[in-house]
Amino acid sequence: MGGYRCIRATPGGTLVAAVIAFILFGIGVLALVLRRDLVIKLLALGLVNAATILFLVSIGDRPGAKAPIQLPGEVAILADPLPHALVLSAIVVNFAILALALVFVMILVERYHTTDSTRIEQEMDRETDEEETPCL
Amino acid sequence: MKRHRVRIIAATGIVLAFAILVSIMHLGNAPDPSDSTRYLSRALEETGASNRVAGVYLNYRLLDTLLEVLVFSVAVLGVRHYLQQSEGMELPDLSESEVVRTAVVFLSPLALLLCAFFAILGHISPGGGFAAGVIAASGLLYVAIAHGMGAIEAQLNPGRMARTEETILLALLIFALSPIAFGKLPLSDLLAKGTPGRLLSGGSILVYNILIALKVFVGAWAVIAVFAQHRGEL
Numbered sequence: 176m177g178g179y180r181c182i183r184a185t186p187g188g189t190l191v192a193a194v195i196a197f198i199l200f201g202i203g204v205l206a207l208v209l210r211r212d213l214v215i216k217l218l219a220l221g222l223v224n225a226a227t228i229l230f231l232v233s234i235g236d237r238p239g240a241k242a243p244i245q246l247p248g249e250v251a252i253l254a255d256p257l258p259h260a261l262v263l264s265a266i267v268v269n270f271a272i273l274a275l276a277l278v279f280v281m282i283l284v285e286r287y288h289t290t291d292s293t294r295i296e297q298e299m300d301r302e303t304d305e306e307e308t309p310c311l
Numbered sequence: 312m313k314r315h316r317v318r319i320i321a322a323t324g325i326v327l328a329f330a331i332l333v334s335i336m337h338l339g340n341a342p343d344p345s346d347s348t349r350y351l352s353r354a355l356e357e358t359g360a361s362n363r364v365a366g367v368y369l370n371y372r373l374l375d376t377l378l379e380v381l382v383f384s385v386a387v388l389g390v391r392h393y394l395q396q397s398e399g400m401e402l403p404d405l406s407e408s409e410v411v412r413t414a415v416v417f418l419s420p421l422a423l424l425l426c427a428f429f430a431i432l433g434h435i436s437p438g439g440g441f442a443a444g445v446i447a448a449s450g451l452l453y454v455a456i457a458h459g460m461g462a463i464e465a466q467l468n469p470g471r472m473a474r475t476e477e478t479i480l481l482a483l484l485i486f487a488l489s490p491i492a493f494g495k496l497p498l499s500d501l502l503a504k505g506t507p508g509r510l511l512s513g514g515s516i517l518v519y520n521i522l523i524a525l526k527v528f529v530g531a532w533a534v535i536a537v538f539a540q541h542r543g544e545l
Contacts, residue, residue: 208322243363256363271386
């Protein structure tokens with residue numbers, strides 16, 4: 176199983192991965208909050224998830240460690256498997272959120288014919304106003 | 312305008328919190344829970360799986376994984392429920408080029424073979440049930456792109472697929488609870504640990520990997536099929 180050795184991390188590589196994760200996270204959160212397009216918001220959510228995964232993988236690493244797959248009798252420094260197992264949850268939950276959110280975006284687009292969140296909010300306000308007016 | 316400013320402040324706050332988390336974990340005194348050292352030092356004897364990650368998520372933290380499968384099922388159920396309520400578009404049946412149809416003949420069996428490889432050897436090499444299921448679903452997606460959704464739905468009835476998914480979920484839960492019948496704690500390992508590195512090792516991990524691969528395959532395919540039906544064609 177010597178093939179897995181090529182994945183061995185370089186010293187300081189984990190810090191670089193963490194910095195990249197931070198930059199991706201920042202871009203993702205800013206796009207999620209500031210952009211008005213719902214599809215862009217979902218893509219930003221995916222970016223935040225990717226950053227989280229990179230961060231989890233980077234904290235599981237240690238200098239000179241190889242992937243946590245070990246044969247009996249083999250002595251090697253292994254990466255911490257616990258964050259790697261957490262990554263799996265992150266991926267599955269992200270899949271679930273993205274699939275459901277995409278369906279909701281599709282329903283909103285069918286009804287309001289736009290992906291702009293501000294315009295959808297305005298349309299919804301107008302609808303509630305129209306519903307309330309006859310009662311007065 | 313005020314709302315916009317509040318959003319910027321909230322976003323900056325979230326990014327700063329993440330920055331603090333990153334610096335605590337990497338520069339300060341990183342917490343080293345004793346669980347992690349246990350997973351590193353004793354996992355091979357306790358789980359029998361050479362793939363330590365599979366050992367963690369299908370043995371020590373099996374409950375997490377089962378709930379994760381439930382989250383996945385709920386998502387599939389939600390997508391199916393909401394998309395079937397809204398009307399789909401009617402598009403003409405688009406047939407792909409000869410190149411795509413020829414490539415699919417090679418790619419789809421390869422995807423199914425990789426699925427079997429990752430599911431069966433998930434406990435001794437990189438892989439596992441979740442990855443295997445997604446690979447198999449993408450193999451079926453290639454066929455759908457080349458020959459159209461109608462060709463696949465003629466073979467795989469969507470209603471029957473939904474029932475299959477529920478049956479696999481039930482089988483997974485029953486298998487997880489079956490140790491009670493043998494006087495053990497639920498979620499504990501039922502099968503023999505075996506020699507690490509061999510095919511029959513790692514206790515129940517092999518069975519869980521295969522069941523999860525089937526579950527994710529059927530679930531992911533259900534999501535793809537419902538989206539494709541809604542849109543008319545892929």
